[in-house]
Amino acid sequence: MNAGLRVDTSRYKNIAVVGLGLIGASCAARIRQFDESIRVFGVDTDEVTLVKAVQNGWVTGASLPDGEAFESFVRNECELVILATPATAARAYFEQLVSWGYSGIITDTASTKARICSDAADVLPDISRFIPGHPMAGSEVNGIEGARVDLFEGAHWIVCPNEDTPADDYLALHELLTGMGARVISLPREDHDRAIAIVSHVPHFVASSLVELAANHADDQKALFRLCAGGFKDSTRIAAGSPELWAGIAFDNKKALHDGxxxxxxxxxxxxxxxxxxxxxxxxxxxxxxxxxxxxxxxxWLPDSENLLEVRIPMENRKGMVAEVTTIASKVGCNIQSIEIDHLTSSAAVLDMILTDEGDIGRLSIELLNAGFRVSLLPLSVKE
Ligand SMILES: NC(=O)C1=CN([C@@H]2O[C@H](COP(=O)(O)OP(=O)(O)OC[C@H]3O[C@@H](n4cnc5c(N)ncnc54)[C@H](O)[C@@H]3O)[C@@H](O)[C@H]2O)C=CC1
Ligand SMILES: O=C(O)C(=O)Cc1ccc(O)cc1
Known part of the structure; x- marks a missing residue:
């Protein structure tokens, strides 16, 4: 790998996780396991949840949303806020964070992006501080009881940067999420809800429909459901998820879900x-x-081999370059294991990506060249 001054991307040392349910508590637990020096402040409306998170050592501090400790953490230390509540609760946090003068990065985990992006655009004075996210991992067991430290291991985590997203902030988030075991995929926020309707939201309602069908035919439910083989169980597991959460998702993505x-x-x-x-x-x-x-x-999704490929692209003051490059890589199925900026001199920098052996490298080169980037590719031996 080329030497050179690296931007410090592991800079999130003080993180607030808002909503310590299945997703938020799994995030907090994994971040603490990944790097014990990171301070994680947890916020939830449910006091029992806060106590559990503290007892499990998943957070280093915790409070209710109106707790002074939360305000103080945000005002004095916080560099990243992860919103892991239902999407409808996010707007109030954007407002609260703005009123506390917070200027760090905010990301989220919501299953839909249209509502939360529109709320962020309405409320935040600088929309570039919000980088939407969505882990494609979860469970039908909601609340902190369902949380697992390995929930995101090998799972895709969609991140939606756009041309306003500062490169360093995207890179730091990428570093954190891959450190948590996830595989980061860039997707334009405008495309997110339509795509996810097909692979997540419609399947949920089809699973619920299958359960309804069986229930319609079960005089004695226990007797009929005892006949279920693995197929029925595999295709209906998600139907046990939280009805309130899924009703919220459905109305936030009404048109795409309806059409699907x-x-x-x-x-x-x-x-x-x-x-x-x-x-x-x-x-x-x-x-x-x-x-x-x-x-x-x-x-x-596993790499075909342990071979890695280094892709280097000179940065030429092009707005939104990181969003564009990472979106192209995701589109052709390439997995970016790490991404950094090499500052070669005070005026020259190179975007340096390490890709695992996946996806269509040929198409990646062509698409990057067609988009006007100068690209150099270098196979790396595993030992490097
Ligand atoms: N359940 C799943 O499998 C997945 C869910 N998501 C998304 O992640 C987000 C969180 O979902 P889950 O963790 O499954 O939900 P959950 O129901 O397990 O947890 C939500 C947590 O947020 C807390 N909460 C609710 N309103 C709050 C507020 N105003 N302030 C602070 N805390 C509040 C609740 O007490 C609860 O602890 C949602 O936006 C969901 O769409 C994303 C990927 C998978
Ligand atoms: O449990 C499963 O298999 C899921 O598919 C969970 C899930 C639920 C909601 C999302 O927005 C993303 C993933």
């Missing part, structure tokens, strides 16, 4: 039609198509 469910009903209608027409070939073709696609999804 309509499309889903059209797909089911094709199965119904094939049955009605005794069309075995059509039914088999439909099943074959989805079986092939399902089999091609890896159980775990």
């Amino acid at each position: 469910l309509v499309e889903m009903s059209q797909i089911i209608a094709r199965f119904i039609a094939a049955l009605e027409h005794d069309d075995r070939a059509e039914l088999t073709a439909l099943l074959d198509h989805s079986a092939k696609i399902r089999r091609s999804i890896p159980k775990k």
